[in-house]
Amino acid sequence: MSLLVTNIGQLVTNDPALGDGPLGLRHGAALVVHSGRIGWVGDAAAAPAADARLDADGRAVLPGFVDSHAHLVFAGDRAAEFAARMAGEPYTGGGIRTTVAATRAAGDDELRATVGRLRREALRQGTTTIEIKSGYGLSVIDEARSLRIAAEYTDETTFLGAHVVPDGTDPDDYVSLVCGDMLAACRPYARWIDVFCEHGAFDGDRARTILKAGLAAGLQARVHANQLGPGPGVQLAVELGAASADHCTHLSTVDIEALAGSSTVATLLPGAEFSTRSRYPDARALLAAGATVALATDCNPGSSYTSSMPFCIALAVRDMRLTPAEAVHAATAGGAKALRRNDIGHLSVGARADLVLLDAPSHLHLAYRPGVPLVSTVLHNGVPA
Ligand code: NIG
Ligand code: FE
Numbered sequence: 001m002s003l004l005v006t007n008i009g010q011l012v013t014n015d016p017a018l019g020d021g022p023l024g025l026r027h028g029a030a031l032v033v034h035s036g037r038i039g040w041v042g043d044a045a046a047a048p049a050a051d052a053r054l055d056a057d058g059r060a061v062l063p064g065f066v067d068s069h070a071h072l073v074f075a076g077d078r079a080a081e082f083a084a085r086m087a088g089e090p091y092t093g094g095g096i097r098t099t100v101a102a103t104r105a106a107g108d109d110e111l112r113a114t115v116g117r118l119r120r121e122a123l124r125q126g127t128t129t130i131e132i133k134s135g136y137g138l139s140v141i142d143e144a145r146s147l148r149i150a151a152e153y154t155d156e157t158t159f160l161g162a163h164v165v166p167d168g169t170d171p172d173d174y175v176s177l178v179c180g181d182m183l184a185a186c187r188p189y190a191r192w193i194d195v196f197c198e199h200g201a202f203d204g205d206r207a208r209t210i211l212k213a214g215l216a217a218g219l220q221a222r223v224h225a226n227q228l229g230p231g232p233g234v235q236l237a238v239e240l241g242a243a244s245a246d247h248c249t250h251l252s253t254v255d256i257e258a259l260a261g262s263s264t265v266a267t268l269l270p271g272a273e274f275s276t277r278s279r280y281p282d283a284r285a286l287l288a289a290g291a292t293v294a295l296a297t298d299c300n301p302g303s304s305y306t307s308s309m310p311f312c313i314a315l316a317v318r319d320m321r322l323t324p325a326e327a328v329h330a331a332t333a334g335g336a337k338a339l340r341r342n343d344i345g346h347l348s349v350g351a352r353a354d355l356v357l358l359d360a361p362s363h364l365h366l367a368y369r370p371g372v373p374l375v376s377t378v379l380h381n382g383v384p385a
């Protein structure tokens with residue numbers, strides 16, 4: 001079964017061989033989807049025949065968004081904490097414990113319902129790939145079930161047992177648990193291991209111990225780094241060859257140079273700065289140094305309760321001074337790189353047919369029309385979602 005998507009006003013391929021600039025932009029384009037993959041890309045006038053046809057009617061078509069950082073397995077509500085922050089309270093990460101208590105008390109079906117609801121919400125807004133972390137269980141049983149449920153919704157699952165040290169637990173005992181029984185119980189359901197390397201969570205040495213245990217067990221590393229203040233997270237991510245250092249809000253010049261000289265992606269999460277009213281990362285310095293930048297939502301009930309990649313693109317353009325093209329690239333190809341995936345984040349022949357049709361003539365409208373639901377059609381694996 002093949003599908004011709006034609007009359008595309010502006011096609012973002014993210015393949016410079018297929019069009020102009022880093023976005024590989026084409027006008028008057030068409031593409032053919034075959035068995036869930038991109039089978040052909042070219043001018044609409046030269047399109048081959050296909051079994052079915054979708055007329056884009058001059059709209060823009062982009063690769064589906066790749067949200068490489070989300071915490072969807074949780075229970076409870078922290079709206080009051082958000083309201084208090086907007087009234088001047090700082091964000092400290094202390095609310096994580098509130099969510100841990102609610103998550104432990106919730107049944108599997110309640111957790112599943114929340115993950116499913118947020119996954120559908122993200123898909124409607126164009127997210128075709130999403131990473132989902134554990135991190136609100138913090139016990140062997142609760143971390144393992146969080147990941148078992150996450151794995152029902154995505155292949156990109158991340159073990160974040162090292163989110164914070166649970167109340168009443170000695171930090172070194174907890175590190176031993178995370179590296180021992182918890183890792184063993186979570187390993188079957190996880191692709192990645194992550195640590196919140198931050199003052200008040202895990203210091204550099206403890207984070208290194210945990211990440212190395214995960215790597216030794218066959219997981220790949222990513223790190224919550226330099227979110228609330230300067231620290232060793234970014235350097236550790238680079239040292240261990242992590243796929244991504246996430247947040248990157250408080251970076252030194254040395255951190256920026258380390259990222260630029262490595263294959264570790266700097267994943268920026270502007271929803272967190274927006275929702276905690278914090279300063280934004282210096283995205284321009286990262287790009288100027290040559291680092292690869294990704295954008296993700298950080299969707300979680302505390303610091304960033306948004307599932308919207310278009311919203312994060314708008315924030316990145318307005319508040320972090322990315323160009324619209326840089327922001328779209330970071331939300332698609334950047335996310336794919338942060339997940340070490342080469343089958344998504346672009347629309348070259350052979351790529352997975354994950355794409356988004358906008359009710360707009362160009363990708364510029366994602367930032368130009370903030371808050372407007374522009375995503376009109378999503379194809380996921382070539383199938384309308
Ligand atoms: O990425 N920084 C640590 N974890 C989350 C926040 C979790 C929470 O506040 O519940 C984050 O921002
Ligand atoms: Fe996070």
